Amino acid sequence: MLNESADVLIVGAGACGGLVAKELSGRGFSVVVLEGGKSYNPAVDLANSEANSAKIQWAEPRVYAGKDQVVPKTGVGVGGGTLTWLGVMPRFHRADFRTRTLEGVGEDWPISYEDLSPYYAKVERDFGLAGECGPFAPESYSLPMPAHRMSWHAQVLARGARRAGAHPFAPPIAINSEEYGGRPACIYCGWCGSGCPTGAKATSQGTYLAQAEAAGTRVISEAFVHRVDYDEALGRVTGVHYLAADGREHELRARIVILSAHAVETPRLLLMSAGPSFPDGLANSSGTVGKYLLSHPTWQVFGTFDEPVNAYKGIQMGQVMVQDYYKPDPRNDYARGYVLISYMMTPITYANLSGDFVGPELKRFLHDYPYTAAWWAHAEGLPSENNTVTLDPEVKDKRGLPVARIEIEWQENDIKVAAAARDKAAELMELSGARKVRIGLNYGAHAMGTCRMGDDRQTSVVNGYGQTHDIKNLFICDTSVFVTGGGLNPTLTAMAIAGRSADYIASQARRGEL
Numbered sequence: 001m002l003n004e005s006a007d008v009l010i011v012g013a014g015a016c017g018g019l020v021a022k023e024l025s026g027r028g029f030s031v032v033v034l035e036g037g038k039s040y041n042p043a044v045d046l047a048n049s050e051a052n053s054a055k056i057q058w059a060e061p062r063v064y065a066g067k068d069q070v071v072p073k074t075g076v077g078v079g080g081g082t083l084t085w086l087g088v089m090p091r092f093h094r095a096d097f098r099t100r101t102l103e104g105v106g107e108d109w110p111i112s113y114e115d116l117s118p119y120y121a122k123v124e125r126d127f128g129l130a131g132e133c134g135p136f137a138p139e140s141y142s143l144p145m146p147a148h149r150m151s152w153h154a155q156v157l158a159r160g161a162r163r164a165g166a167h168p169f170a171p172p173i174a175i176n177s178e179e180y181g182g183r184p185a186c187i188y189c190g191w192c193g194s195g196c197p198t199g200a201k202a203t204s205q206g207t208y209l210a211q212a213e214a215a216g217t218r219v220i221s222e223a224f225v226h227r228v229d230y231d232e233a234l235g236r237v238t239g240v241h242y243l244a245a246d247g248r249e250h251e252l253r254a255r256i257v258i259l260s261a262h263a264v265e266t267p268r269l270l271l272m273s274a275g276p277s278f279p280d281g282l283a284n285s286s287g288t289v290g291k292y293l294l295s296h297p298t299w300q301v302f303g304t305f306d307e308p309v310n311a312y313k314g315i316q317m318g319q320v321m322v323q324d325y326y327k328p329d330p331r332n333d334y335a336r337g338y339v340l341i342s343y344m345m346t347p348i349t350y351a352n353l354s355g356d357f358v359g360p361e362l363k364r365f366l367h368d369y370p371y372t373a374a375w376w377a378h379a380e381g382l383p384s385e386n387n388t389v390t391l392d393p394e395v396k397d398k399r400g401l402p403v404a405r406i407e408i409e410w411q412e413n414d415i416k417v418a419a420a421a422r423d424k425a426a427e428l429m430e431l432s433g434a435r436k437v438r439i440g441l442n443y444g445a446h447a448m449g450t451c452r453m454g455d456d457r458q459t460s461v462v463n464g465y466g467q468t469h470d471i472k473n474l475f476i477c478d479t480s481v482f483v484t485g486g487g488l489n490p491t492l493t494a495m496a497i498a499g500r501s502a503d504y505i506a507s508q509a510r511r512g513e514l
């Protein structure tokens with residue numbers, strides 16, 4: 001067993017873990033990041049093959065026991081979800097933080113858009129975003145890089161949206177439209193989800209973690225944390241135990257522990273770290289660790305055109321977005337709203353995941369690939385106590401640890417808002433001139449919630465700064481802390497919250513409060 005120590009120990013080298021490492025190491029803290037996955041050189045290890053995307057997606061067993069299908073998009077490796085992600089980074093709207101007050105659904109957050117506004121801007125600058133804020137943004141803001149020129153796919157989709165009176169725009173995206181941050185402009189090869197071999201796509205690895213390492217952070221890959229250590233006498237966490245690639249156990253001690261393992265593995269780790277003071281899971285006196293799992297109910301909507309669309313050429317997702325139907329409208333028979341995002345899958349994913357097509361219909365569908373455009377209809381799923389991450393009582397991973405058991409069932413509002421999104425996407429596709437519209441799969445995308453923030457320690461796990469109510473030197477900085485999911489891609493908001501938490505941690509530590 002190896003024993004080491006650090007001021008700050010971060011579990012998970014993804015979007016938020018990388019950001020917090022950079023912020024804290026830049027302020028003189030000694031920081032160690034433990035990452036369960038491998039470290040890759042994208043230019044070599046992930047170059048131009050769809051098969052590579054499997055390397056960087058979480059592939060360890062999980063039990064899906066819910067009524068509805070959810071694909072909790074999770075990456076693995078140094079860079080986490082940003083290795084495989086598609087980089088669409090819109091800001092949440094003011095109303096997203098106050099759904100209970102404004103519409104009587106979900107819960108209000110303990111923080112507001114105004115609290116996050118400067119942190120949004122900082123991530124947009126530091127990470128490097130291209131695009132426009134769009135006509136429905138919570139405030140007008142500009143991004144460091146101009147929008148990408150719309151691909152033909154995006155133009156075809158935008159044509160239908162304009163005919164419906166909507167306002168399509170090129171949303172914020174973490175893919176360089178010009179040289180920025182020492183990274184090249186995108187060459188539109190279309191392999192964003194396989195790891196981006198050129199480095200034009202921003203990843204935590206290529207931005208924050210590289211800067212953190214330059215400032216002294218140590219990133220240890222293939223280090224799977226299976227326990228957060230809690231000292232009963234001190235009432236503090238003291239570090240973690242992790243298993244290295246060779247199966248050997250190590251202990252790492254730290255003054256401050258930050259969990260950034262994403263909304264499935266963070267609650268799993270807390271539940272696995274139960275002890276005498278916390279028999280139901282560490283920092284779980286509220287009983288809410290693992291509850292209120294949030295996801296976005298989505299539909300894939302395809303349109304086949306007479307002329308080639310060649311949607312596989314260019315940025316995979318988010319060359320165009322429609323946000324006209326995002327703002328809640330009392331005339332709707334559902335609360336909240338949705339967006340439409342251009343998204344064409346790469347060929348194998350298209351064949352595997354597009355819909356329930358079989359026989360000649362599947363053959364035609366595959367043949368139509370270059371002639372096909374696609375909207376991703378992306379709606380807000382509301383929190384429910386019954387949507388959970390727990391420890392499976394039977395299935396164990398290769399280390400003998402209980403795997404996460406994920407249960408989700410869409411509620412009536414989720415089904416209605418997602419159906420409205422799907423129908424609008426189909427309508428716009430027809431207006432674009434599609435000769436055939438096909439409805440593809442319906443699933444829950446993204447994972448959030450499970451350790452939600454709140455002012456009330458009886459009903460939430462962390463405060464507005466990601467500090468657990470139960471243990472003052474234990475923090476959560478990832479999408480677990482979301483109270484509601486908004487209807488937009490979540491990672492920018494998670495990173496903005498993590499940036500705010502990093503400021504708080506630094507100031508509290510300096511005052512000797514941690």
Ligand SMILES: Cc1cc2nc3c(=O)[nH]c(=O)nc-3n(C[C@H](O)[C@H](O)[C@H](O)COP(=O)(O)OP(=O)(O)OC[C@H]3O[C@@H](n4cnc5c(N)ncnc54)[C@H](O)[C@@H]3O)c2cc1C
Pocket residue numbers: 011012013014015016017034035036037057073074075076077078079080081082084085086087088089193223224225226260261262263265266269317446447477478479480489490491492494
């Ligand atoms: C294909 C795909 C496309 C996506 N596209 C978008 C998009 O366009 N826009 C958007 O906003 N979001 C997108 N996402 C989602 C986005 O990747 C996540 O929201 C984001 O990465 C979450 O950040 P995080 O810091 O919470 O966790 P992550 O970035 O997931 O990082 C968590 C890290 O923790 C590690 N880890 C987990 N458990 C342990 C453990 N016990 N010990 C050590 N390490 C551990 C994991 O291996 C992982 O590297 C996409 C995701 C996928 C998979």
